[in-house]
Amino acid sequence: MRRYFGRKFLIYALTFFVAVTINFMIPRLMPGDPVRSMVARAGMQTPEAAATMQEYYTRIFGLDVPIWQQYLNFWAALLRGDLGISIWLFPQPVTGVIMRAVPYTLALLIPAILLSWFAGNKFGAFAARRKWLDNTILPVGYVLTATPYMWLAILLAWALGIIAGIFPIAGGYSFSLAPTLSWTFVGSLLAHWFLPFVSLFLVFFGGWAIGMRNMIIYELEADYSHYLQALGAPQRLVRKYAFRNAALPQITGLALQLGVIVAGAVVTEIVFSYPGLGHLILKAIENQDFFLLQGAFLFIVIGVLLANFIIDIVYVLVDPRTRTGMGGGSA
Amino acid sequence: MSKVSLRVAGLKVHYRTLRGDVKALDDVTFAVADGETMGLAGESGCGKTTLGKSLIRLDGRMRHVDGTVELDDEELPIGDTARMNDFRFREVFIIPQYAMSAMNPTRKIGKMTKELLESRGVRFETVRTELKRRLELVGLAHDVLDRYPIELSGGMKQRMVMVLSTLLNPSLLVADEVTSALDVSTQRAVAETLVDFRDRGFVRSMIVITHDVSLVYQIADSIMVMYAGKLAEKAPTDVIVDSPRHPYTQLLISSLPEVGVKYADKRLTGIPGSPPSLLDPPAGCRFRDRCPLAFDKCSEEPPFVEVEHGHYVACWKA
Incomplete structure (x- = not known):
């Protein structure tokens, strides 16, 4: 009985890991840049202001580090129960x-x-x-x-x-x-x-x-x-x-x-x-x-x-x- | 062995198919005496299982065309499946061909037995001791009742079904190919259990359906041979084996190996040809085309007549 559920649990844990990894990848494989469209929506007058804003958002969402580090950060945050901040409904937490x-x-x-x-x-x-x-x-x-x-x-x-x-x-x-x-x-x-x-x-x-x-x-x-x-x-x-x-x-x-x-x-x-x-x-x-x-x-x-x-x-x-x-x- | 237990007269049962009625049982008339064990033999498709089923429960494709079945002087309403329920289990019972899969796989055997008995209005407590006694008799431990059917071996399932089927002491038991899926030593044990059950009075009369003549030879009082939906011959076991009258029976018996005889230089002969289609059977004797003795008169149908005491044959030459 314990062996049966132990094996099941292992399979579920593995599935969970793979699914979460795919979850992480899918949005990043989508074409387009969310930060850029946010900045465009804000309608900044000068290119400098736009660049500052772009940099600010990129840092806030943690997109300024390489993708493997984003991935690790993502797991660390996930285990703390933190899913990040919504871009669409900024700045509400997801x-x-x-x-x-x-x-x-x-x-x-x-x-x-x-x-x-x-x-x-x-x-x-x-x-x-x-x-x-x-x-x-x-x-x-x-x-x-x-x-x-x-x-x-x-x-x-x-x-x-x-x-x-x-x-x-x-x-x-x-x-x-x-x-x-x-x-x-x-x-x-x-x-x-x-x-x-x-x-x-x-x-x-x-x-x-x-x-x-x-x-x-x-x-x-x-x-x-x-x-x-x-x-x-x-x-x-x-x-x-x-x-x-x-x-x-x-x-x-x-x-x-x-x-x-x-x-x-x-x-x-x-x-x-x-x-x-x-x-x-x-x-x-x-x-x-x-x-x-x-x-x-x-x-x-x-x-x-x-x-x-x-x-x-x-x-x-x-x-x-x-x-x-x-x-x-x-x- | 004088009182008649089962009397079947002119029984006709057809299978409905898209191409017409298959006449699986055609004008079958016979009687089984009280306490008699009758073997019912014949090749595949001759109607022996149909006959067995007709006595218990016609399935959806079978149609009762004509004829009557009386058990202990009471007519069985075999065409009316609802009214037949009063007789099933108490009066007449079948041990099916498929004993291996006869029990519900998701219920413990004891619980299934209990639910079944109580649905028939029998208090489980009143038969519990008898059930346990009979389990011991066939060599099953009491704890099979707490097990699921998959936990039993084939032979155990077969014995369990035999105990379950005969629990209410039916007057007539139909055992349909009960040994066909078992190895030889288990076959013998099953056959002996059947005889034992009869000797102890759990069942009064039995019809043992089989294609294995050597098995019925050991346990039956009489043997009835069927061919293509009709009766060919019925006689006491010794007579059938030693001096059969019907040419089909003769060929059937002669195709069996005998103990002590070497077959190195003498090959066993079979019966050439195959039975006619029952969709549109030919007129006259149905064995005519394969019969070595056939002559002109065989185009008329031979009656099933008593040629000696207890010996019935349907053949013009007998």
């Missing part, structure tokens, strides 16, 4: 900017991922081998997963936001409100949250439902299902076992999709101008904000690793077959 965006992303993603996984699996299992449902509602699932995401999102925003006028289509809360802890504000938050949530939920839901339906059909044809039926076990028990076993690949699927989902949320947040991490990433790229981009990517990396680690543990709990491989057959 940590603060990200911390303000993270709650929005999590509030959007976690319910969308988990609810769609849960509901999609339940529904898929229920629809499998029930002719009427299988023939009517599952094609809808196929359409949902096959739909390009931004198209679905725009369609929803257009239908429910612009035509029906029920939901607002942009922002995290109403532009006329300041963040306070009042019912009006919470109501506004929920109203703005709804459309991005539903669009994500629908797309994921279709995929999970189809996957589960196919898995259940496969499991119902497995020998142990036939055996139980030959023993006269009621359908409820057979389906319960089939569901439990069919859920295993779905759990892996959940872990794999978590990585992709962050990218999905970028599009959602852009379509609905939702002030989460995805929105920040777009802004950081537009403004060549190295530090903000690094910070946002770091968050995504940590998120994916954490999710995978949790799934690893869940897998050990639900599938006895993984347990035998853990302690060299001592289980």
